Amino acid sequence: MKDKIKIFLDTDLLEKYLLGSTTDLETLQVERYIAMYPEVRKTYNELQENLEEFAKSYSLKSPEGLKDRILSTIKAQNSTKRKFMNYAIAASFVAMLFAGASYFFYSQNLNLQEENSVVTNQIKLLEEDMKERLEDVRNQFIVLNNPQTKKYTVMGNKKAKDLKAVAYVNPVKKLSYINVQNLPDLEDGQCFQMWAEVNGKMINLGIIKEAGDKNNLLAMPYAENAVGYITIENVGENEAPTVDNIVANIAY
Template identity: 70%
Template sequence: MKEKIKIFLETDLLEKYLLGTTSQEETLQVERYIAMYPEVRTTYNELQDNLEVFAKMHSMKTPDGLKERIQNRIKSENTGRKRFFRYAIAASFTALLFAGASYFFWNQNQSLQEENLIVNTKIQNLEENMRIQLEDVRNQFIVLNNPKTKRLNVKGNSKAKELKAVAYINPVKKLSYINVSKLPNLPENQCYQMWAEVNGQMLNLGVIQEATDSEKLMALPYAENAVGYITIEPTGGNTSPTVENIVANISY
């Protein structure tokens, strides 16, 4: 029986159940195990508490003034439409005035449509960014709480002895993250940059920001026998790694 519970806990069904992504059959199985086995119930409660803390840590604030800007845009559109009808009625007294007013309001309407398109595009981009960030938070939660996740301690070489980081590798979910907790100081004209060699291709993962947040994770592309590198590059980053300035290797 203990082996059965152990096998169940090594799956990610509890995490999926918490995030609402289980199928109907999986949901019934999880709820049955929670009700029957105290070990599963205890693990479920711990994951629930972890998820609540994790969600609060990574909660995303809606950009200031977004709601007001959208409301003002709607009011502006309504005002524009009312003005259009008032002018249209007045313009009916004469064909000449009607033609001039029609052109004027057609032009106004085109401008409103273009502005609406810009606003809608910005809103869609914001929604997509929020979706991507929420997906990243979900993946981080799974990686940090899944028993199959491997932890690799990363240390710098002689060029960056104080560098410290932890890589989290989950071969089941095929997810990888790294938490760079300490970076040695560099001159203002230099920075640290992250790279990954995946299937023979070198990928630029961007400049590593100052490690002021010990909980911040940086996503790594997952692949068999992938290798990560941290290098010292000119401020702003480089298009290809400076091999002689490699300060840390991460094999995962």
């Protein structure tokens, strides 16, 4: 019986159930195990608490000023409609004024369409960004809570002996993350940069700006026998890693 429970807990069905991505059959199985086995129920409650903490720590705010821009566009639209009505009344008495009002409305309408297009595009970009962020949070949640995830401690060499990081690799879900916990000070104009060598190709993962807490994870591309590097680079001169300035290796 214990083996049966262990096999179930080694899957990611509990995580998928919490995130609402299980099939109907998987949902029935998860709910049956939660109801029947206290060990499963305890693990489920712990994962639920962890997910709530993740949701709080990654709550997103809408871009500053977006609400005001949307309200301003709506007001402009209503204002345009009122102006058109006023010009239409005057046009019934003066044909020339009617022509001027028509042209004015046409120009205003074009401007309004452009403004609406800008706002619509901004909302779409925001939605896409939120979707990507939520997907990243979901992957981090799985990596940190799945028993099949492997954990590697990464220490810096003599050039950065105070550097410390932890890499998380899940070969089943093919997900890799690194949490940089401590960074030594650098000279002005220098920075730490993250790289990954995947299938013989070097990928730039960006500058490590600062060390973070345990939930601040940087995604790494997953591949068998991949290698990650942290180097010291000059700011603005980091198109390729400087081999002599490698301060940490991460084999995963």
